[in-house]
Amino acid sequence: MSSYVNGSVDWATSAITAPSLYPSPSQAALKLQFVGKQIRDAYTPAAIIDAAVVRRNCKLMLEAAEKLGVGFRAHVKTHKTTEIARLQVGEDSTSVKFVCSTVSEVENLVPWLLHCVNRGKEVNVLYGLPILVSAIPRLAAVARLLGEGRIGVFTDHPSHIKALDQVDSALWPGRIPVWVNIDVGDHREGVAPESGQLADIASSIAASERVKLAGVYTHMSSSYQSSSPEEALRFLAKELEGLREGAVSFLKSSGSYRIKSPNAEEVTEKVTISLGATPTATSTQNLLEDTEGAKEYRAMLENIKQSFDVELHAGVYPVMDMQQMATRARPQHSTSNPSRTLLSYSDLGFRVLVEVASLYPDRTAKPEALIAAGSIALGREPCKSYPGWAVVTPWPARSGAHYDPEGSKTGWIVGRISQEHGVLTWEGSQDDMRQLEVGEKLLLWPNHACITGVNYGWYLVVDSDDANPDRIKDVWIRWRGW
Secondary structure, three states: OEEEEOOOOEEEOOOOHHHHOOOOOHHHHHHHHHOOOOOHHHHOEEEEEEEHHHHHHHHHHHHHHHHOOEEEEEEEEOOOOOHHHHHHOOOOOOOOEEEEHHHHHHHHHHHHHHHHHHOOOEEEEEEEEEHHHHHHHHHHHHHHHOOOOOOEEEEEOOHHHHHHHHOOOOOOOOOOOEEEEOOOOOOOOOOOOHHHHHHHHHHHHHHHOEEEEEEEOOOOOHHOOOOOOHHHHHHHOOOHHHHHHHHHHHHHOOOOOOOOOOOOOOOOOOOEEEEEEHHHHHHHHHHHHHHHHHHHHHHHHHHHOOOOOEEEEEOOOOOOOOOHHHHHOOEEOOOOOOOOOOOOHHOOOOEEEEEEEEEEEEOOOOOOOEEOOOHHHOOOOEOOEEEEOEEEEOOOOOOOOOOOOOOOOOEEEEEEEOOOOOEEEEEOOOOOOOOHHHHHHHHEEEEOOOHHHHOOOOEEEEEEOOOOEEEOOOHHHHHHOO
8 A cells, every 4th residue: 555654655556445355245146135025025124225216316417417508427425336326327328427435436436437438438537535645546546447537536735736746657647637625615625715725726736747627626515404495596506606716716826727707708728617415406406497586596507607617416316315305405396397206205215124123102201112223224313304313104105194394293203213223203193193013114214315325235126116116126235445
């Protein structure tokens, strides 16, 4: 492995990759075990993906990006599977763009990415943290496999450029594409538009013979505080404007680019600005509606597109979760096509199968039940819309009454949680309470799909478009490692 001591780097290459350090179970063996069985026959806890919902959500996002004339870059950190990654970019698309939070995600994508390269598709993958020096040898190995310009990295400090300058071109061919992280107010990563550090980064890139500017990037995690489509669009506008401001500040510092103004007649080179988090990225779907607000934000987007190539990125949108429901970044149904759902419980594609271990009808003022699934099966991420850790779905019914934070607030939720134990609590009126039995299996909607999914090695895949929506059709392996 490489080391970085006192400003010098030993770029010894290594054959160690995440797939070799974290071998996956046999997909063939898992399919023999599960495919053809019903959900109720699976071991618990188990992660269940509804492929029909994932297909719809991915298609909706791609359609919105195409109609708005912007690019789209899919984040794979939520699901960590090749199967959903392919749905995110579209099987027929010539553009294959991803952002990954771990080197493992990049490495596990390689076999399919090579297939895409061989088919002549535009392949571009970003490592989604300001570049770790220890990650450079592994990313360089992928860059050699995929070809020049197909692996990009993030920077928000001049020392990143200094480290990349030391990478021999034989190890990482061509100039390395770098994306500058801009902080639009979340203070998670990135440099504020007014920071002097931005000028230092610009100078480092301009002086470098090993890197080239590919774009500027931001992630607006505060958009999760949205509570309506209108508020989500305001977050989008803030993100767009903050990123534009950061891009202009950076480009002025570099002295290498000119920004087109309303009176300018030429642009020496357009730079890509990439923005998103699922609430703001999916809120762009609201811009396709025929409303005055949509027209206003579309005009803002079109104005920025005069000077920049705009790209959206998002990750959790293929499966969604209770946190996304709470943002209300989109209405439940499209106003132009009322039959199309946008953000409803039928658009949640990830559920967790659990088993009732015991019942406590007289324990407290609320009836309770024990499930054999705690924080290591569900995560411990809260949701702003209700005081629980997951919601019990109507399953095995395809639809029906359940706890709804914006509706009746009546039904079973995971009200308390520990490591292997979860306590279901009945909320609301006990009239017509759903009776549970020891040994009964339930499906839950988790709060945060990204964190919940980490606890599982694979997904059991069903398809609600089938006549038998509970039949397990496939098994998708999740990637492991860092």
